[in-house]
Amino acid sequence: MCGIVGAVSGSEVAPVLVDALKRLEYRGYDSAGLATYAGSLSVSKGVGRMETLDEALGLSGMEGRAGVGHTRWATHGKPSEGNAHPHTDCDGDLAVVHNGIVENYAELREGLEERGHVFSSYTDTEVVPHLLEERLDGSLEHALRETVSELEGSFAICAVGEDGLVAARNGSPLVIGLSDDANFVASDVPAILPYTRRVKYLLDGEMAVIKRDSVEVRDFDGEPVEREEEVVEWDAEEAERGGYEHYMLKEIHEQPRALAECMGGRLDELMGEVDPGVALDRDGMEVLEGVEFVGCGTSYHAALYGARLTGEFTGLPVNARHASEYRYGPVSGKNILTVGITQSGETADTLRAIERAGDEGHAVLVLTNVVGSTATRMTDDVVYLRSGPEIGVAASKTFTNQLACVAMLAIALGRESGDLPRSEAKHLIAELRDMPSKVQRVLDEVEDVESVAESYVDSEAFFFIGRGVDYPVAMEGALKMKEISYVHSEGYPAGELKHGPLALITRRTPVVAVLTSSPLYEKTLSSAKEVEARDGPVIAVASESDEDTGRFCEEVLRVPDADHRLSPLLSTVVMQLFAYHVARELGRPIDRPRNLAKSVTVE
Numbered sequence: 001m002c003g004i005v006g007a008v009s010g011s012e013v014a015p016v017l018v019d020a021l022k023r024l025e026y027r028g029y030d031s032a033g034l035a036t037y038a039g040s041l042s043v044s045k046g047v048g049r050m051e052t053l054d055e056a057l058g059l060s061g062m063e064g065r066a067g068v069g070h071t072r073w074a075t076h077g078k079p080s081e082g083n084a085h086p087h088t089d090c091d092g093d094l095a096v097v098h099n100g101i102v103e104n105y106a107e108l109r110e111g112l113e114e115r116g117h118v119f120s121s122y123t124d125t126e127v128v129p130h131l132l133e134e135r136l137d138g139s140l141e142h143a144l145r146e147t148v149s150e151l152e153g154s155f156a157i158c159a160v161g162e163d164g165l166v167a168a169r170n171g172s173p174l175v176i177g178l179s180d181d182a183n184f185v186a187s188d189v190p191a192i193l194p195y196t197r198r199v200k201y202l203l204d205g206e207m208a209v210i211k212r213d214s215v216e217v218r219d220f221d222g223e224p225v226e227r228e229e230e231v232v233e234w235d236a237e238e239a240e241r242g243g244y245e246h247y248m249l250k251e252i253h254e255q256p257r258a259l260a261e262c263m264g265g266r267l268d269e270l271m272g273e274v275d276p277g278v279a280l281d282r283d284g285m286e287v288l289e290g291v292e293f294v295g296c297g298t299s300y301h302a303a304l305y306g307a308r309l310t311g312e313f314t315g316l317p318v319n320a321r322h323a324s325e326y327r328y329g330p331v332s333g334k335n336i337l338t339v340g341i342t343q344s345g346e347t348a349d350t351l352r353a354i355e356r357a358g359d360e361g362h363a364v365l366v367l368t369n370v371v372g373s374t375a376t377r378m379t380d381d382v383v384y385l386r387s388g389p390e391i392g393v394a395a396s397k398t399f400t401n402q403l404a405c406v407a408m409l410a411i412a413l414g415r416e417s418g419d420l421p422r423s424e425a426k427h428l429i430a431e432l433r434d435m436p437s438k439v440q441r442v443l444d445e446v447e448d449v450e451s452v453a454e455s456y457v458d459s460e461a462f463f464f465i466g467r468g469v470d471y472p473v474a475m476e477g478a479l480k481m482k483e484i485s486y487v488h489s490e491g492y493p494a495g496e497l498k499h500g501p502l503a504l505i506t507r508r509t510p511v512v513a514v515l516t517s518s519p520l521y522e523k524t525l526s527s528a529k530e531v532e533a534r535d536g537p538v539i540a541v542a543s544e545s546d547e548d549t550g551r552f553c554e555e556v557l558r559v560p561d562a563d564h565r566l567s568p569l570l571s572t573v574v575m576q577l578f579a580y581h582v583a584r585e586l587g588r589p590i591d592r593p594r595n596l597a598k599s600v601t602v603e
């Protein structure tokens, strides 16, 4: 989820592109670059922040009235000048910037290399200028149309060359900006807001040919598309949040796309195989005696979920440990795989736990969102979450991608160990594939969550309960509520409620119960009935097709039906929205809760 800008103007575009890129800084990035065209191509790029890059980018040499720029947030290949965009073709006369992931890039690159193309980066993006070069026959638009038909995955692409500026969208946003003396393209409205408020949004499967005095929109078949011009009313700050009131809400709504990127290219439904992002060594699997997951806060909840699924799919002994406890506690066994989960890759407790696991001779795997973070330098085996930058302190889209990653890892381990039958793996993979659209459906029903949250905003405390794979969801629901609303909240395994917390239940202590269909549904429902019998209101998160829950619980929030082992990805989104709307009603500073930091680098 990097930033794209492009412009065709009556005057020099380099200063405009740099200014537009600076307006995308809030999204986070590790490197940046731009390319302009004036008879020949000028490209400039570097690692670091724009203010330090300004000089390095050397605007003085960059002439041209058409150009593209990019802020990169690494997903394939570390942050480096070589990996920064724009990327160029062999002749160096067309430049490309790209957001998203080209899933079949390895295969495309192999073919291109066989045909003599020389690559200079480790990115998936670089296949695009080379494909364009092969197809360029007078019209960049035509070459781009042919190129996108070969790409699998999600993308927003902008290319500049002799033939001007073209853009294509499939799964990653692009907006066209229109003004009297220049036209623009950008991944985000804030980039172009100082230059124009007149926009046309591209939809998936559409391309644009952007000239100084005209913009043509066509579909990928070349058919013209009539797109209404709109006027953006947001101020700059609202625009950075994509029109949402808080970054957290924006990030909650980004989950369908983030999940799709996370799973892109990693699922093989036909074969029932998953590529978890690292090579699992078959010999290693034979001697593997157990798997341990470690993390802090939200990442610990992903660890709990990962342990549960891995145990079920492999039959191996599994464990989830708080990283802060792992460092000093007993560590068992030698042939253990330790999975360190940390979205930032910088949490001190988790880094120390990873170090300890390595010292004990364990195989260590890291799951993180930040390429180049400290955790990634502690092991060769790293799986990236591909969530894009998360600005809200409370994790949302990084958590759902952690859940997806540990689910993929558990399936892969289950297949390697021989304990998970192929047919079962195929079913789980098909279910995973459906998750982005099911999460979208949860988000589309947000009004229900909002009105329930409003009804319980004066509560003294909240309890969150769930069993099995839903226990981590309950824990995370409680953590989200504490972090952003400051209302006391506790997550419990549903069966534990009667062993103490029931004494606290009153009309003013609602219990949020994960009651999606699962083999343990009846058991959790009994716990819910115990609460209702003591006058405590139960807010159930239930499956769409379930007709029972509503008879016993005061409120029911629905999620689409799904395999119970994967429905935590859906229930979690309801929990996030619930916490968000309670916090919003209470007027809390949702993106920056008191006393909390996005990454805690002290023990």
Ligand code: G6P
Pocket: 296, 297, 298, 299, 341, 342, 343, 344, 345, 346, 347, 350, 393, 394, 395, 596, 597, 598, 599, 600
């Ligand atoms: C801090 C944050 C939590 C987060 C935890 C782990 O405590 O406030 O929200 O879950 O760190 O962060 P990590 O980056 O390691 O996932």
